[in-house]
Amino acid sequence: MTGEDRRRWDERYADMEPPPIDAVGPPSLFAAHADAFPTTGRALDLACGQGLGAVWLARRGMDVWGVDISAVAVAHARDLAQRSGVADRCRFDVVDLDDGVPEGPPVDVVVCDKFRDRRLDHAILDRLAPGGLLAIVALSEVGAAPGPFRAGPGELTAAFGALGRISSGEGEGYAWLLARG
């Protein structure tokens, strides 16, 4: 990612108040499937933003690693984990996913909420432990104008077709998939 893009994300987060604890929760498109997420094990949140989903997983009992390009978002996420009493189960790092998924052990959950980079698909599949859960939401061309960061029709279900689908859909500019390895 260019320095300018990184600065743009930092500025966007610097303009936001640190999120309140009651904003913590699962990716909104999976709220109806919250019980499908485990309460133990390891989770990886790619492009975690301010850590709302990551801290929710930690509050459920998981050990969570959240990564994002924005140092401001990562600082907000660390602060949120501290205020939520789960700092000991959370790690947040500044990582550029243009360089790939950071190395680490297999995980029981991968969350990727409103971030899409097709180059990461294989690494995401490889990273999931047997029976692991993928929760991915992308901007979609379905119900919106085409764009370079938008998933095409059926893209998520095709890319992750090796997993067992729990929930999926697309419309109004979003595509989502919840699936288990």
Ligand SMILES: C[S@@+](CC[C@H](N)C(=O)[O-])C[C@H]1O[C@@H](n2cnc3c(N)ncnc32)[C@H](O)[C@@H]1O
């Ligand atoms: C739309 S936000 C979603 C944030 C969070 N997942 C959520 O749902 O609230 C997209 C996120 O992707 C991050 N991002 C963009 N490009 C990235 C990259 N190359 N590597 C890591 N993070 C990136 C941004 O900083 C931003 O936090």
